[in-house]
Amino acid sequence: MSTIQTVTLPDLGEGLTESDLVEWTVAVGDTVELNQVIAEVETAKALVQLPSPYAGVVAELLVEPGATVPVGTALLTITVEVSADATDPAAPAAEPAAEAEPAAPERTAVLVGYGPLVEGSSRPRRRSKSEDWTAAHAVADEVGLALAGGRIGPKVLPPVRKLAHDLGVDLNKMEGSGKDGMITREDVLRAVSGVDVSPAARRPDALSAAHRPGLARPVETVPTPSRLESAREVRTPIAGVRKQTAAAMVASAFTAPHASTSLTIDVTPTLDLLDEFRSDRALEGHRITILTLVAKAVTVALGRNPSLNAHWDEAAGEIVQFGYVNLGIAAATPRGLLVPSIKDADRLRLPDLADAIGALTESARAGTSTPADLAGGTITITNIGVFGVDTGTPILVPGQAAILAMGAIRRRPWEFQDQLALRSVMTLSLSFDHRLVDGAEAARFLADVGAILARPGVALSMV
Template sequence: MREFKMPDVGEGLTEAEILKWYVQPGDTVEDGQVVCEVETAKAAVELPIPFDGVVKELRFPEGTTVDVGQVIIAIAAAGEESAETPAQEPVAEPAEQSDPQPAQEAPGGRQPVLVGYGVAESSTKRRARKEAPANGTAAPAVEQRPLAKPPVRKLAKDLGVDLSAVVPSSPDGIISREDVHAAVAPAPAPQETPVPAAAPVAVPVAPASYDSVRETRIPVKGVRKATAAAMIGSAFTAPHVTEFVTVDVTRTMKLVEELKADKDMQGLRVNPLLLISKALLVAIKRHPEVNAAWDEANQEIVQKHYVNLGIAAATPRGLIVPNIKDAHAQTLPELAASLGELVATAREGKTSPAAMQGGTVTITNVGVFGVDTGTPILNPGESAILAIGAIKLQPWVHKGKVKPRQVTTLALSFDHRLVDGELGSKVLADVAAVLERPKRLITWS
C-alpha cells in the first residue's frame, strides 16, 4: 500500500481544502494523473499522483481542510493489494475518523512531493511521536487525541489548557480558538462550587445568538484568509507612504487605439494597463533602487536586478496577485501576451502558487470600478505598489487653453524604510511623464 500525503503546494503553507476528488476507490491511476483539486491560501491547485496503482481509500471527503503532511489517498500497487492492505488497516482507520495527524510512512520510504517545498516540519515531528510507542496502547491513544489545528494547539499550550478537557462547540468535533478561550474563562468557577457558576459557562451560545434571517456568517478561509493575514502583516510592519499625481493621459489613450490596429499586436491584450505597466518598468529602470526588499533578520536592503511585476486580480475566491516573471526584459508585445495570459488564468481560478511568489512591485487597477484612486497596501516583501484610478474626461489646461482631456490619478505606496520621499517622487513623476508623452517609452527604454 502506498500513501500520498498532502504536499506543501505553496511557500510555507500549512493546510489546504479538498475541493473535488477526480477518482474513487477501485479506480486505476497512473503516475502523473490528477486525482484531486485543492484550495490553499493562495490558489486552487490540481494534485497529480506520483505512482501507479488502484485507489483503495480516500482519507478525507470533499470540503475538508487537511494539514500538510497528512495522508489523503491510499493506493495499492498491482500485485501488492492483498499483501499490503491488512498491514495498513490499523493506521488507515484512525487517520480517517479522528486523528488529524499523518499516518505511518509507507515501506518504500518518504513519499516524493511533486510541488512546493516538501512536507512541513511539524508534520514529521507528529508522525515520530505516533510511531514511537510500539505496543498495543498506541492506537487507542491516537484515537482519543482531540481534534484541533496547529495554531489552536499552540494557543492551548500558551494558555495552559488541556485540549482533552475542552468540549468542541462545532458539529465536526474540531476544537476552535473560541473553545479554548471559553475553557480558560470559567476556570475560577469550580472553586466556588456552591455558586451556580457552571450555568454562565453557556458562553458558546453567544456566537449563535445572531439573527440568522438578517445576518449571514461566512467562514474566512483560503485566499481571503491569507490576504487578510498578509495585509495586516504588511500594514503593521512596513511604514507606508503614499504619494499622488494627476495625469493627462490623452496621448496614451490615443496610442492604445493605434496599437490595437497595429498588425504586430493583433490578438494581444492592448489596454491602458499595458502602457502603464511599461511606464512603471521604464521608471524602475531609471531608478533601480526602488526595486528592493527589506531583510529584517539581517538588517539589509536586498536590491533586485529583475522585476517580477505583480498585477492584482479580483477572482471569485478573493484578491490574488500573480506576477509576470522578468517583466523588465519583455518587449511590448511580449508584455501584452503575458498580461493576457495572467488575467485569463486568474479568472479561471487556475493561477499556480508559483505565479504568486517572488513579486517585486505591483500594480492595482482600482479605476475599473470607477474609483478615482486609493492608498494601496504593499504586498509583503515588496517595496512599492502603484494604484491606477479611473480615466475620465475632464477639463484640463492644455497649451494655454481649457480643453476636455483624458485624466487619471495615480497613487504610489512605498516602504519608507528603503524608499525615501525623493526616490518615491522621482519614480511616480517618471511614470506620469511617460503617460503624458508616451513617445518617451522609446527614448527612455
C-alpha cells in the same frame, strides 16, 4: 496479494504548510491509475490537482471536502496489488545479474513528496528545491508511470492536464503532437471534437462519471460542513486565498511603514497612441491596453528610481536592490485577490508585455496560476479604475517596496495649451515602504511615470 497504502498531503512548496480539500474526483471502490488526478486542493496561491502515487482501488476517503489540512495529513487509503514474489520468503532467489534491480520496488510506485520511482532505481525520485508543486505534474509525467507494465506516462504541462481533466479527456490514451511527444492544448481540443465544451461543461463539478477517466460511478457531492446559511446571515470559513491574503495584508500593514502619494495627469496622448497601436498591422493579435502602457512606464521609471525595486531583509539586516523587474499585476478573482508576476518584465517588448499580462491575469481568474507565477514579484500595479474608482491607498504586497494604483479615466475640463479643454484624466496613487523609499524618491518615480503617460515620447529620453 494486496497491501493498503496511505496517501498524505505532500509538501506543496513555496513555504505552504496547509491547503483546503476542494473536491474528490474519486470515490470509495473506484479503480485509479498511477498519477490519475484524485483530488483538487486549494492552497494560498493556486488551485492544484493532486495525482495518485499508487495504482489500485480506493479503500477509504479520510478527509471531507472543505476541510483545511496540514502537510502530511492522511487523505485517503488505496489498496495496491503487489506480486507475491516481492514478499514471499519461499520465492526463488533472483539471478545474480538482476540483484542490482529489485523487482518489488519497481512494481509499486511510491510517493515521497511527489513522484514515483524511476524504473530501475531502488530509491524515490527526489525533488529539486527549484521545483514547485504544480510543476510536479510535469516532472512525474517525464519520470514515467505505471511501472509494473513498463509504460511511460503522458507528457503534459499542468494547464493542459487541467483542461483535459475538465473536458473528460483520458491523457493516457493520447499521443502528443508537441516536442518529444508532449500533449498540447490543441491535442486535447481535437480529442473532444463533437463533445460539448461550453463553459458549463468545463467546470469540474459538471463532469459526469463517463467524462472522468477511472471513475466507475458518479462522485457523490459532499456539502461543505463549515458553510452555514440562515435567513439572516451566511457564514463562510476563512480559508484558502482569503485567509492567506488577510494574514499577508495585516503583516504588511503592521511591518512596513506605509506612505502614499498621488498624481493626476492628462492621459489623452496615451489614449491617442493606443488608437494608433490598434490600427498598426504589425501589432495585430496583441491586446495592448492602458494597463500595458502603464506597466511599460513603470519599468522605464524604475531604471531611474531603483530604490522602489527593492526589498527590506530584516533577518539579514540588508536592503536588497533588484537588478530585474518582476512586475506583479493584481487580479480580482472569485477566490480573492491574486498577484501573479511577470518575470523580467523590464526586458520585454511592448507586444510581449501585453501578451504576458493577458496570460497571467487569465490564469489567475481561471484558478490555474502556479505557485511560481504568484511568487517573486518586486513591485506591483493594481488597476482599481476598472471598478470605476478614481483613487485609493493600496496596501503593499509583503516584501515589496511599492505598489501603484491606476484610477478610472474620466473626461474632465483640463488646462491644455493655455485653454480649458475636455481631456481624459487619470489619477495614479503610489504606496511605498518608507524604510526603503524617501518621499522625494517616491515623488520622482511617480512624476516619471506620469510624464511618460502624459507625453509618451518622453520615454525615449529616459532609456
